Amino acid sequence: MIEAxxxxxxxxxxxxxxxxxxxxxxxxxxxxxxxxxxxKSTTMRxxxxxxxxxxxxxxxxxxxxxxxxxxxxQVGALLDAKWVHPNRSARAHLRWIAASNRIPAQRVDEVLxxxxxxxxxxxxxxxxxxxxxxxxxxxxALLGDPxxxxxxxxxxxxxxxxxxxxxxxxxRLADEGRTVFVSSHLLSEMALTAQDLVVIGxxxxxxxxxxxxxxxxxxxxxxxxxxxxxxxxxxxxxGQGLTVRDVPxxxxxxxxxxxxxxxxxxxxxxxxxxxxxxxxxxxxxxxLEEAFIQLTGQDVExxxxxxxxxxxxxxxxxxxxxxxxxxxxxxxxxxxxAPTRGGDAR
Ligand SMILES: Nc1ncnc2c1ncn2[C@@H]1O[C@H](COP(=O)(O)OP(=O)(O)OP(=O)(O)O)[C@@H](O)[C@H]1O
Numbered sequence: 001m002i003e004a005x006x007x008x009x010x011x012x013x014x015x016x017x018x019x020x021x022x023x024x025x026x027x028x029x030x031x032x033x034x035x036x037x038x039x040k041s042t043t044m045r046x047x048x049x050x051x052x053x054x055x056x057x058x059x060x061x062x063x064x065x066x067x068x069x070x071x072x073x074q075v076g077a078l079l080d081a082k083w084v085h086p087n088r089s090a091r092a093h094l095r096w097i098a099a100s101n102r103i104p105a106q107r108v109d110e111v112l113x114x115x116x117x118x119x120x121x122x123x124x125x126x127x128x129x130x131x132x133x134x135x136x137x138x139x140x141a142l143l144g145d146p147x148x149x150x151x152x153x154x155x156x157x158x159x160x161x162x163x164x165x166x167x168x169x170x171x172r173l174a175d176e177g178r179t180v181f182v183s184s185h186l187l188s189e190m191a192l193t194a195q196d197l198v199v200i201g202x203x204x205x206x207x208x209x210x211x212x213x214x215x216x217x218x219x220x221x222x223x224x225x226x227x228x229x230x231x232x233x234x235x236x237x238x239g240q241g242l243t244v245r246d247v248p249x250x251x252x253x254x255x256x257x258x259x260x261x262x263x264x265x266x267x268x269x270x271x272x273x274x275x276x277x278x279x280x281x282x283x284x285x286x287x288l289e290e291a292f293i294q295l296t297g298q299d300v301e302x303x304x305x306x307x308x309x310x311x312x313x314x315x316x317x318x319x320x321x322x323x324x325x326x327x328x329x330x331x332x333x334x335x336x337x338a339p340t341r342g343g344d345a346r
Contacts, residue, residue: 001026001179002047002148006056009042009203016042018203019056024181024196026147029174031194031211032183033292039203040183041079044152047181048077060148072101076141077150078134086126090117090136093125094143103143111139115169131162138169149173151182155189167193191215191288199295206295215291223264226256227271227278233257236270256280 049065
């Protein structure tokens with residue numbers, strides 16, 4: 001469990017993290033989303049005691065990092081996959097960290113096996129591909145068998161096979177009951193990986209919610225419907241006061257109607273009462289990208305009705321209203337370099 005309370009970090013006049021409060025629960029993968037410069041890496045560094053908060057606290061299993069008796073046994077992190085001596089073998093790198101943290105040497109072979117690096121354990125880590133380096137970073141994080149794991153942009157630059165492996169591995173770690181907190185720009189990947197989300201913009205909390213709720217609350221969901229008698233269908237739906245949009249034939253399939261603010265049940269039953277044949281009736285959900293742009297973009301428009309805390313809409317906190325737009329920077333940005341350690345020195 002990770003709990004941040006009023007977490008704030010200022011670097012001179014820059015407020016990198018601004019009064020941020022959130023909780024990351026065990027047994028799930030929680031995605032940490034935000035545009036470039038939103039404060040994700042700074043927050044992760046504060047969780048790990050690498051940066052001191054200007055105000056507020058962040059606790060791992062109820063304690064601040066500095067108060068943990070055996071930190072590596074409580075929390076593991078992948079911040080920078082290339083943080084390894086290039087001439088050391090993977091095994092030697094892990095043995096060195098294990099020895100300096102009183103972790104039995106046999107654990108090294110266990111974690112190498114867990115991440116699929118046993119066959120190359122004796123090879124120079126400097127010659128590893130990015131995917132192999134990421135695996136070695138994850139093995140390092142797992143050395144102390146910690147219940148809490150932090151991964152900063154773990155899929156950056158990986159090929160599809162590497163991305164799939166990381167996704168499945170995260171799910172496995174969460175299924176083992178661990179707390180898995182993972183930051184990423186790759187929204188579509190996060191939609192597949194994370195059950196819960198903490199979304200920040202300009203250092204502030206925008207939303208803490210399940211991924212499904214985030215998408216449902218922030219983006220439009222609609223029903224796609226078509227049949228052999230499209231005109232009759234159109235008239236039936238508008239006659240019920242529903243908004244109907246024509247979707248021309250294209251990549252998504254034959255021409256159809258898109259009906260927001262309804263359900264497949266409602267349309268199916270309506271069609272049934274007048275004996276109208278349907279060839280397609282499908283719920284269409286928005287994407288995480290749409291939701292993210294909508295909530296972090298300049299022209300913010302809130303859709304609500306959910307069950308968020310006071311001052312929020314469906315778990316969504318309105319972002320600050322001043323300053324530059326947030327959304328554009330986040331989506332489709334090329335993978336940035338690996339985050340740096342020891343942020344105060346930057
Ligand atoms: N050591 C530092 N000194 C000064 N400013 C910093 C330092 N670390 C971060 N910042 C600033 O704080 C803000 C938040 O940066 P941070 O790296 O935490 O964001 P991020 O969400 O991780 O971004 P990215 O996705 O690009 O890595 C940015 O404006 C950044 O320039």
